[in-house]
Amino acid sequence: MISKKKVIAVGAIALAAVLTVSGCTSRTDSSSGSSTSSAAAGGKITVAFVPKLQGIPYFEAMNAGGKKAAEDLGITWLYQGPTTADAAAQADIVRSYIQQNVSALIVAPNDPDSMAPLLKEAADKGIKVLTADTDAPDSVREVFVNQASVEGIGEALTDQLMTAMGGKGKYAIVSCGETAANLNAWIAVQKAYTASKYPDATLVNVVYAGEDQAAATSMATDLMNANPDLTGLVGECTSSAPGVAQAVKDAGKIGTVFTDGLGTPQSMAPYLKDGSSSASILWDVQNLGYLAAWTGNELATGKTLAASNDVNADLKGVAYDSASKVLLLGDPLVITKDNVDTFSY
Numbered sequence: 001m002i003s004k005k006k007v008i009a010v011g012a013i014a015l016a017a018v019l020t021v022s023g024c025t026s027r028t029d030s031s032s033g034s035s036t037s038s039a040a041a042g043g044k045i046t047v048a049f050v051p052k053l054q055g056i057p058y059f060e061a062m063n064a065g066g067k068k069a070a071e072d073l074g075i076t077w078l079y080q081g082p083t084t085a086d087a088a089a090q091a092d093i094v095r096s097y098i099q100q101n102v103s104a105l106i107v108a109p110n111d112p113d114s115m116a117p118l119l120k121e122a123a124d125k126g127i128k129v130l131t132a133d134t135d136a137p138d139s140v141r142e143v144f145v146n147q148a149s150v151e152g153i154g155e156a157l158t159d160q161l162m163t164a165m166g167g168k169g170k171y172a173i174v175s176c177g178e179t180a181a182n183l184n185a186w187i188a189v190q191k192a193y194t195a196s197k198y199p200d201a202t203l204v205n206v207v208y209a210g211e212d213q214a215a216a217t218s219m220a221t222d223l224m225n226a227n228p229d230l231t232g233l234v235g236e237c238t239s240s241a242p243g244v245a246q247a248v249k250d251a252g253k254i255g256t257v258f259t260d261g262l263g264t265p266q267s268m269a270p271y272l273k274d275g276s277s278s279a280s281i282l283w284d285v286q287n288l289g290y291l292a293a294w295t296g297n298e299l300a301t302g303k304t305l306a307a308s309n310d311v312n313a314d315l316k317g318v319a320y321d322s323a324s325k326v327l328l329l330g331d332p333l334v335i336t337k338d339n340v341d342t343f344s345y
Helices: 057-073 087-099 112-124 150-165 181-197 213-226 240-250 265-274 285-300
Strands: 046-050 076-079 104-107 128-132 143-146 169-175 201-208 230-235 258-261 279-282 318-321 326-328 333-335
Touching: 046 057, 046 087, 046 285, 057 076, 057 285, 087 104, 087 112, 104 112, 104 285, 112 128, 128 285, 143 285, 150 169, 150 181, 150 230, 150 258, 150 279, 169 181, 169 213, 169 240, 181 201, 201 213, 213 230, 213 240, 230 240, 240 258, 240 265, 265 279, 265 333
Parallel strands: 046 076, 046 104, 104 128, 128 143, 143 326, 169 201, 169 230, 230 258, 258 279
Antiparallel strands: 279 333, 318 326
């Protein structure tokens, strides 16, 4: 596992992610989100990924990475998610892939608990079951492809905000899905880490905006109005990070209320440059998609993950913990106004 304190600030290396928004209809080729069964694809390994939400830059970047892996590995990559962050709609897509008898099914569940029975249904049919980006720890999933350690992300979010706030003051969190396991785990770290390292700072509230940027902006505005002495806001996902920054900008409080969050580079670029956001904490999202597809193929072909895995030239020594069944992409990245333009998504 990585050190809790290790945070890599990305410099001049750009991620060349070519993002194409996939529609929700069925497709017929492996590079564009097909809904064709593996048998219809000539017996090739078929790896399907169901994100929380389709059409936002974050999951489209994961899709781009999955497509690249499919090209490199000679497998069929399927990609489809709900158009709103709705657990029931996501479940319908998962059921469709189970009916198609895909080789491996990867899910970023909106609601891990309600998704667990479906993952068991898939496993009972012989489908290899994984989670990526968001875990369903109380399910039969064989591997969780994790973007970074819980502690690393939670502490990085806190440290960057506290640096901007001078290590003191009141802040609030605008999260997204109330049942999202990854978001809730990071928030738990932020609460504990703030109390232990920053005794002069207080987390006053956590609210949930779904995967809705406009709702995040509205909630952040309400938090500032209800707490005139609030000096910090965290956007806990890629829709709320720009949402809270927009609220600060709209309120004319740049330099008075500080924000950070988990935002994709180009969505955060204007806010990082005008000071309404101090930093974005993320990871190589395209590589996360690549790693997920690679792992699905490994399981589908009967391979066992090693403690250290060389996936490709950019992904070497990827750590796997057999006890928790977690494959860890690596350390979180800090994106600032100084390096944000090195990212293309």
